[in-house]
Amino acid sequence: MAEGKIVRLRIKRQSGPQAAPQWEDFNVAYRPGMNVIVALMDIAAQPRNAEGQPTTSVSYEANCLEEVCGACAMVINGRPRQACSALIDRLEQPITIEPLSRFPVVRDLVVNRQRLFNDLKRVKAWIPIDGSYDLGPGPRESAADQETAYPLSRCISCGNCLEVCPQYNDKTGFVGAAVLSQVRLFNLHPTGKLHAGERLDALSGPGGHQECGFAQNCVNICPKDIPLTDSISAVGRQLIVHAVRQALGS
């Protein structure tokens, strides 16, 4: 490997949920077009650190490798993002890699993001259909409405927006931008709308919309360019109308 170009990485490692984190340096052989996952795969194949000492392979989550499954979110050079689309050529070295910090670490770069899925349950992020039997076509929708809703439906539950949110922590219990945006999506749908009240109720108390400090970091970090601040504002407006309606008892 001496002659070829190398890629230098610094990875924050943690052998288990209770263990203390430690940094470990790695060198891997450079190839054109490689991304951070390729580097992690190389380490898995030959786990040696930069000093040449044998070590364990770095645990990480990844699946589709085309930025659509959401699995491989991690903090790379200080910025949360998907590792598969983090091209080595565009990263300053040594490349630092850390697990997302807002979720409990399982091992190394693997974190437990269950909270995100629980929050989707909490806000009833689905269309309540009567049943899966044949009831004919769904409601008509204009192409323009589809073009508003479709981008919202591309959220890959990666959690990058939560990593940069000052309000996303155990204390506030804030559901975060991704989940608020899903509420907007389902409240837009002609059938989903019929149950908008339930979703808004779920966002009315602690951990709901009120926790948002409007730092706007989320919208800048989202790999799917989801208009998160628009979603937060839209849900905010819906909540006001909802509260007024409830006050008037209708």
Add this chain to the structure above:
Amino acid sequence: MNPKIIIVGGGLAGLAAALKAAEQGAQVELFSLVPVKRSHSVCAQGGINAAKNLKGEGDSAWKHFDDTIYGGDFLANQGLVKRMCEAAPAIIDLLDRMGVQFNRTPEGLLDFRRFGGTLYHRTAFAGATTGQQLLYALDEQVRRLEAEGKIRKFEHWEFLSAVLDEQGRCHGICAQDLHGMQVRTFPADAVIIATGGVGAIFGKSTNSIVCTGSAQSALYQQGAWYANGEFIQVHPTAIPGEDKLRLMSESARGEGGRVWVYKDGKPWYFLEEWYPKYGNLVPRDVATRAIHKVVFELGLGIDGQPAVFLDVTHLDPHVLDAKLGGILEIYEKFVGDDPHKVPMKVFPGMHYTMGGLWVDNERQMTNLPGLFAAGECEYQYHGANRLGANSLVSCIFGGFLAGPAALEYARNNRTDAGSHIFDQELRRQQAINDRLYAAAGEENPFTIWRELGRLMTEHCTVVRHNDKLRLADRQIEDLLGRYQRIRLSDTTRWTNQTFFFTRQLYNMLQLARVMVQGALARDESRGAHYKPEFPERNDERWLKTTLAQWDEAAAAPRLSYQDVDTSQIPLRARKY
């Protein structure tokens, strides 16, 4: 107590089965390697087929059926394929009711595009991320049922094996927690396998990382039949990468994209010249072989490299963004060029397995009673070649069939199997794990895997030669020998990914032999299986389903053959 159904896999097929089974009263336990929302089905780009005939073209379920059978070169059993094509329009309606953001026409109806192997606009789509949108819709419905207590998820768990009684009937599964790593057995009244594709056997493919076929292989080694393993689809247009081959969906051509190379200094649209009727939308096996010929026989790859152009630069940029945004974004992010402006460079890549676990013609049950299968992991719907956008519909249809069928089986066959079969299976799996941990050889599992991928890609994809297949089979046997001298670089007992990968690798090697031997035996050319030595389809000898059975004594596959149901559409030559 309601019958308990275990479903392994939370892609489209698994979720579809879970939804139906839970809705009809089953208590469902859903196992998946990854949170189900991250399953490989999210990768599907182009769309889902259903003959809704919303474009006034006179499309019909029968034409969809005919295209599918003809596209599959008559190797698919016709009964279930016909039922699938008839059910497809209602499946689209249901997905639409669940809130899938399908593209729309000015009238607010669903829009449809053309895909390969048909002359009709039959493919519904949600941008170029249709699989993601469909998977999310089912994921949301399953989450609703989970909130109602009807479905319980075991995510980050790996299925290791089925728990079978002495008669081979299935009573549950044995699985391992990917984090805590404990091995456990789980009883069930019926089990549905929906574990998807096998891409990792080919090293690099368009599939996701977890598509190893390990579960299917484990079951095959327990006595489940594996059918038509030699039928592997190589997609004509993928972007070669260090870690995977990223797909450029057929929808790019469906929306007007053209494939070309330079010849005598001028663009040569070879697919349009060779196949004037279907042009760029010939079925995948045909397009892939054409590209191979242009690159390897005619030496016309771009700059002498294995690559051809896929060109959408002449199309309206707004239409491109509305209908293909998702895939153009992939190209731009991973290659760095803007496909609106410069033609993309692509090459064929391993994409899909038509073969899979054998299931019956009625209710998706394998030969092991109580064990069902649905989705890409089974063999039923695509014959010798799958048409684009037919997989998503077959996954959902198969899941919808398997869920209620498993429930019905469970209601009629509730027996107490006795705890000894669970203890036995648990011990067997733990013994495998202990051996792996204790292995103190010198072989590196990743090296063996890369070697396997190279062998399979070279010898068991586009063009197949008997001498090379024979050699490949021997070399896989060698790899199995080397596997016995393996060593884990990590022997910790917590979230040990090297351990799981190495365990799967054994199953990949065994399943690879099924594919290679199936291909070696089949001396004809049919759909995706092409042998220059036997260039014609041979119906007299080979209009047969290949069945691979594990021969315990030989530790190798034993092949036998089964007749194909061709009762509705008579055989005809396949000429595009």
